[in-house]
Amino acid sequence: MTAADPVAFVRSLRAVRSYRPDSVPPETVAELLEVARWTGSAHNEQPWEVIVVRDRVTLDALAAAGTWTKHLAGAPLGIALVLPGVDPLTEAFDEGRLTERIMLAALGRGVGSCIAWFDEPEGAIERARRLLGVPPDRTLRTVLALGYPEDRRVSSAGNPGPARKPVAAFVHDEHYGRR
């Protein structure tokens, strides 16, 4: 995918939950990891580690582990995000930045993506942690599911996705409460 207008490109990112079985080529994965590498972080600490998961058995088990993780069962690729667990709020913020950067880079290669969060049910995180061998002192919360979209539409073209609030509902002018 080219992006003649980068703002339209950035705006067009949407969650994609159904994937074709085709694997994502290693050179594309390498590009996503380079983008991960260059993502900004608080005080440039680059606190993240990632686990690249292509094993079907592991991906299916991860899908079964959580309430909001089912789309991993159809994904040919997962990228698990591991944080040090030292400064939870700052790390969650950096994790969000990293997530968005990887998802946008994937979009740039026609690869759809969707976040899988292991926050529910109780015990989901522990199951994911065991499947991936993540030590108890590290934070694991998110696995990105990635793959070529089943309907071949990776962005919002013709597929606006869930509704959004109007701009006026969340924007204040100079001071909170002033519209």
Place this chain on the structure above:
Amino acid sequence: MTAADPVAFVRSLRAVRSYRPDSVPPETVAELLEVARWTGSAHNEQPWEVIVVRDRVTLDALAAAGTWTKHLAGAPLGIALVLPGVDPLTEAFDEGRLTERIMLAALGRGVGSCIAWFDEPEGAIERARRLLGVPPDRTLRTVLALGYPEDRRVSSAGNPGPARKPVAAFVHDEHYGRR
């Protein structure tokens, strides 16, 4: 800025801390707010509100309020991110996604940006909260400083910025600890 290769575009985002005094035109601000509007969030809750700040006195006072906020003094535009304060970790993650999306959209219009965090010193957040009128039950932590870069380089071209770990230092293969 066009982005013939969107992956290169996404990878090129860097913090820009010195700005020309030129204001960011309202139509560009409107585009950034549209991108904010379409950013994904957990369960599509779109938990954020933003405050668009152009007032010089307010921006200078925000710059003076924190240890890591000085670059707001030279910025013609600030976008403050306000979260509901109900689910801090999830909101911090969504705030990181929103931050990255706004910064990338700005890059797409040649506008440089840098995060200002009010985590230090003690009391910085309270000062920022008063300046912007943010109610005590809402979370305010981040103001994005935005403006055209002083050196006219908004991305990494010729300016690689702070070093990063090699990919091998943070990537695991299938299982934590396996390289």
